Amino acid sequence: MKITDITLDRLRLDLDPPLRAAWDPSPRGHFDATIVRVHTSDGVTGIGSGDTMDGFESVRHLFVGRDPLDIVRHVKAIETANFHGGRYWPLEAALWDIIGKVAGLPVATLFGNAAASLPAYASTAEPKPPEARVESALRAREAGFRAMKIRIDRARIDEGVATVAAVREALGAGFEIMVDLNQSWRMAGDTEPATDLATTRDLVRRLAGLGVFWVEEPLPYPDIDGFRRLRADNPGLRIAAGEMHPSVPDLLAYLERDVLDVYQMDVVLAVGMHRARTLAELARFKHRAFTPHSWTNGIGLLANLHVAAGVGGGPFFEYPYDPPGWTPARRDFMLAEPVAITAAGEVEVPRRPGLGVELDEEAVRRWRI
Numbered sequence: 001m002k003i004t005d006i007t008l009d010r011l012r013l014d015l016d017p018p019l020r021a022a023w024d025p026s027p028r029g030h031f032d033a034t035i036v037r038v039h040t041s042d043g044v045t046g047i048g049s050g051d052t053m054d055g056f057e058s059v060r061h062l063f064v065g066r067d068p069l070d071i072v073r074h075v076k077a078i079e080t081a082n083f084h085g086g087r088y089w090p091l092e093a094a095l096w097d098i099i100g101k102v103a104g105l106p107v108a109t110l111f112g113n114a115a116a117s118l119p120a121y122a123s124t125a126e127p128k129p130p131e132a133r134v135e136s137a138l139r140a141r142e143a144g145f146r147a148m149k150i151r152i153d154r155a156r157i158d159e160g161v162a163t164v165a166a167v168r169e170a171l172g173a174g175f176e177i178m179v180d181l182n183q184s185w186r187m188a189g190d191t192e193p194a195t196d197l198a199t200t201r202d203l204v205r206r207l208a209g210l211g212v213f214w215v216e217e218p219l220p221y222p223d224i225d226g227f228r229r230l231r232a233d234n235p236g237l238r239i240a241a242g243e244m245h246p247s248v249p250d251l252l253a254y255l256e257r258d259v260l261d262v263y264q265m266d267v268v269l270a271v272g273m274h275r276a277r278t279l280a281e282l283a284r285f286k287h288r289a290f291t292p293h294s295w296t297n298g299i300g301l302l303a304n305l306h307v308a309a310g311v312g313g314g315p316f317f318e319y320p321y322d323p324p325g326w327t328p329a330r331r332d333f334m335l336a337e338p339v340a341i342t343a344a345g346e347v348e349v350p351r352r353p354g355l356g357v358e359l360d361e362e363a364v365r366r367w368r369i
């Protein structure tokens with residue numbers, strides 16, 4: 001079997017109302033998605049998505065004509081291409097989709113088959129005042145979620161803490177709360193500095209007093225000593241990060257220096273599925289958690305789910321959800337059906353071979369740029 005072609009569908013969904021995500025410098029009026037299809041001589045097609053794949057045309061020749069099952073070779077080739085261009089990990093997801101289809105098994109089975117489903121947490125996008133966020137948390141619990149991640153704007157810290165306190169009071173100790181500070185990396189054009197360590201230490205201390213399960217990305221990635229200081233300051237609270245860390249050696253350094261409680265590398269944005277699996281196993285050997293970032297679209301979410309379920313990640317899995325700004329229908333607009341949670345609040349691994357992606361080809365045609 002040989003790769004005969006690799007094609008990209010670039011899609012754009014207009015967002016009305018716009019999404020006012022905490023990490024965006026300005027409201028987001030559209031949502032872009034790039035679908036990667038790897039075509040083979042045997043008629044098996046693999047599907048992946050996640051990052052933009054900008055510039056991929058210049059390196060397509062590195063893969064066409066090769067056996068799609070040679071995954072280690074392809075991972076190394078993607079790493080060399082990434083060094084000179086974008087992040088081409090959606091291609092690896094499409095290759096794993098082929099491998100699963102050829103084997104007749106879900107990719108999670110190939111990665112270890114540790115879990116058939118994982119408890120989801122509602123990962124919100126927009127900073128909201130206390131009353132509005134409490135209302136959304138109550139609706140999320142009714143939908144089956146047992147946990148929610150709340151964003152705090154670095155320019156409105158007191159309001160953010162008040163929001164967390166209101167959700168804790170309204171939903172009680174049985175509903176877990178995570179908090180994302182979005183301080184480890186920046187979107188293009190966002191030149192504002194991160195909050196300093198003293199301010200962050202005080203904020204994390206206040207959140208620890210509210211029984212927050214973890215605080216995510218509280219500091220820029222290079223501030224390893226700062227991360228370790230936050231962990232030492234707050235032994236009852238977990239520190240999470242790593243979603244966009246592109247370097248395996250950097251993540252190994254984090255593991256060696258015991259920087260985090262929760263490792264979150266996104267398999268279609270950061271280090272890929274094969275490397276994330278290795279790092280996740282190492283984290284678990286060190287008695288640390290792996291629960292990947294999954295904020296792309298339903299295809300990227302499924303790629304992360306297969307790795308997390310394969311290695312036994314958790315205790316929660318990120319499920320982007322913040323109606324009306326962010327809904328499964330918006331997130332998964334290219335799929336035949338949005339990835340859903342069960343009545344018990346879990347995301348189930350599709351039992352179909354490969355990643356289990358089913359595209360809505362009409363939607364692909366409609367929203368293709």
